[in-house]
Amino acid sequence: MSSQNSDFGKLISLNLESLSFDSFGRNPGNDIVCVAPVRTIVRREEEIVLIRRVRKVEEIDASPACPVNTIQIGSYKLTVYANAGLQNSEDTITDRKEFVRTLWNNGKLPYIANDQDKPIKVKLDIKGKWNYGPNEFNALVGSEGNQSMTSKETAEGDMLFTEPEIRPAMLVAFKIENQGGEFKYKPVAYGEQLKREITLQPGERLYFINNDQPGYYKDNDKELTVEWTIVS
Numbered sequence: 001m002s003s004q005n006s007d008f009g010k011l012i013s014l015n016l017e018s019l020s021f022d023s024f025g026r027n028p029g030n031d032i033v034c035v036a037p038v039r040t041i042v043r044r045e046e047e048i049v050l051i052r053r054v055r056k057v058e059e060i061d062a063s064p065a066c067p068v069n070t071i072q073i074g075s076y077k078l079t080v081y082a083n084a085g086l087q088n089s090e091d092t093i094t095d096r097k098e099f100v101r102t103l104w105n106n107g108k109l110p111y112i113a114n115d116q117d118k119p120i121k122v123k124l125d126i127k128g129k130w131n132y133g134p135n136e137f138n139a140l141v142g143s144e145g146n147q148s149m150t151s152k153e154t155a156e157g158d159m160l161f162t163e164p165e166i167r168p169a170m171l172v173a174f175k176i177e178n179q180g181g182e183f184k185y186k187p188v189a190y191g192e193q194l195k196r197e198i199t200l201q202p203g204e205r206l207y208f209i210n211n212d213q214p215g216y217y218k219d220n221d222k223e224l225t226v227e228w229t230i231v232s
Helices: 096-105 147-156 191-195
Strands: 036-044 049-056 075-081 111-114 122-128 171-179 183-192 198-200 205-210 222-230
Touching: 075 111, 075 183, 075 191, 096 205, 147 222, 183 191, 198 205
Parallel strands: none
Antiparallel strands: 036 049, 075 222, 111 205, 122 198, 122 222, 171 183, 171 205
């Protein structure tokens, strides 16, 4: 892990008992600060001195340097493109499962990952507008999706997520299972559900995509920004 202006590895003269996050200058919008007391044995001539030091880790991935029983503090964001980041030549797969598997294999699905060894809860804040095609599909909508086209798309039944409550152009948070050669994907949250706290188990990932018809993503426009925070 690379970190600029980090105090990791330095001995700092501080009163640890009165230490708080405000003891360090930082940008709460971008930094994660993990403050953890660490006891280090240092041999100084004939005596052994027990020293406490403080780790301060900045930037995004604090997990390699922070003990697992500390809480990482910070907010993050990712971008979900309406066209799933596809080029024209890539948008030819019409089978739903194969479409998701291809995006997954090619690293084109934005996601939130729990890299800790305990469950975490995340809270989402979604901003922006997008559409799911030209002509009658081009109304710019938020994560709630295109209400006016719901009846038409439900009747045709060719969207990526066919559940009647999942509208076209709706932002869908979903999970992927790929065990024993069997690939599955299932929705976790959409619409108003995205305003709730979502729990991720250790090693789990939460993926995001625009709900459209596989094979017709390339003509979608704009993107949504998902800001997320670990709340516990």
